[in-house]
Amino acid sequence: MPSKPKIPKPHKIPVSKLPKPPIPSGLTRVPKPGTTRDDVTVGDVAAEGGTGVVAWIDERTAGSGFLRGFLFRKVPKGTNWWYTLGSATMFAFISQAVTGVFLAMYYTPDPVQAYESVRNINNEVFLGEFVHGMHKWGATVMTVLVFVHMARTFVFGAYKYPRELNWVVGVLLLMMTMMMGFTGYLLPFDQRSFWATVVGVNLNGTGPIIGPYLADFLRAGSDFTATTLSRFYAIHMMLVPGLIGALIGVHLYLVAKLGTSAPPWLKSKLPDEEKKKV
Ligand code: HEM
Numbered sequence: 001m002p003s004k005p006k007i008p009k010p011h012k013i014p015v016s017k018l019p020k021p022p023i024p025s026g027l028t029r030v031p032k033p034g035t036t037r038d039d040v041t042v043g044d045v046a047a048e049g050g051t052g053v054v055a056w057i058d059e060r061t062a063g064s065g066f067l068r069g070f071l072f073r074k075v076p077k078g079t080n081w082w083y084t085l086g087s088a089t090m091f092a093f094i095s096q097a098v099t100g101v102f103l104a105m106y107y108t109p110d111p112v113q114a115y116e117s118v119r120n121i122n123n124e125v126f127l128g129e130f131v132h133g134m135h136k137w138g139a140t141v142m143t144v145l146v147f148v149h150m151a152r153t154f155v156f157g158a159y160k161y162p163r164e165l166n167w168v169v170g171v172l173l174l175m176m177t178m179m180m181g182f183t184g185y186l187l188p189f190d191q192r193s194f195w196a197t198v199v200g201v202n203l204n205g206t207g208p209i210i211g212p213y214l215a216d217f218l219r220a221g222s223d224f225t226a227t228t229l230s231r232f233y234a235i236h237m238m239l240v241p242g243l244i245g246a247l248i249g250v251h252l253y254l255v256a257k258l259g260t261s262a263p264p265w266l267k268s269k270l271p272d273e274e275k276k277k278v
Pocket residue numbers: 082083084085086087089090093146149150153156158159163166167168169170171173174177244248251255259260261262
């Protein structure tokens with residue numbers, strides 16, 4: 001019977017004799033002509049660390065192709081400042097989301113404590129009044145911007161073929177934006193916000209067929225109770241922002257896919273069959 005080869009126990013292997021593990025290929029730099037790998041210093045590798053990380057992610061997501069197509073897409077001749085209103089609306093939404101997160105850290109959606117928690121934000125919390133002011137005025141800014149952006153797309157005829165679906169998504173975004181304003185108004189829970197919401201919900205209740213159901217849903221029952229405030233808070237900070245985020249995703253996908261429309265005064269110079277394509 002052949003004798004078994006003797007395998008040294010792991011702790012008996014002389015460590016100093018082990019070969020060095022190879023540097024992962026992602027961390028080695030291709031040497032410049034006339035130099036060798038040994039000339040590459042740790043500093044050189046560290047300097048390219050950021051690029052390496054981005055390249056690592058890109059290799060696994062192919063995200064750069066999408067980003068390049070999205071950010072460097074060609075826009076029609078005559079594109080002007082009116083075309084920035086959609087991005088301005090989006091910026092206003094992001095600002096609302098960020099300031100809203102900080103407000104949520106201190107706000108209490110409870111009928112007894114809500115007013116006091118807002119007073120606390122304004123008077124005690126570091127930069128609280130500033131962030132609250134940004135959120136409050138930002139709501140108006142976003143609402144104005146969304147209307148002006150809609151007016152721009154309407155006046156420029158951007159709702160026509162092939163962008164009808166983007167118009168429909170836009171209408172949903174408009175409704176969600178109004179919903180944000182409506183549900184946010186109750187949260188400070190002072191006399192004005194309470195009674196304005198009572199009027200608003202009653203108005204909803206007079207709508208045909210779904211009106212009464214909608215009012216009951218908003219009130220969380222037939223009366224205004226503590227649950228009404230929690231319901232408005234949940235709709236305001238989770239449901240509607242989530243929907244807006246998803247709808248903006250679809251809206252931007254369609255903008256990137258279809259490209260933006262040319263200004264109408266340029267279209268008029270095109271032959272009839274070409275007009276349909278822009
Ligand atoms: C939260 C709300 C909204 C955001 C963040 C948003 C964002 C954008 C952005 C970034 C663009 C591309 C650049 C531009 O043309 O401005 C765009 C285009 C467009 N949006 Fe909106 N939008 C919103 C609401 C609306 C509304 C309410 C409508 C109409 C009811 C609408 C209809 C359109 C149309 C038709 C286009 C294509 C414009 C073109 O091809 O020239 N959007 N949107």
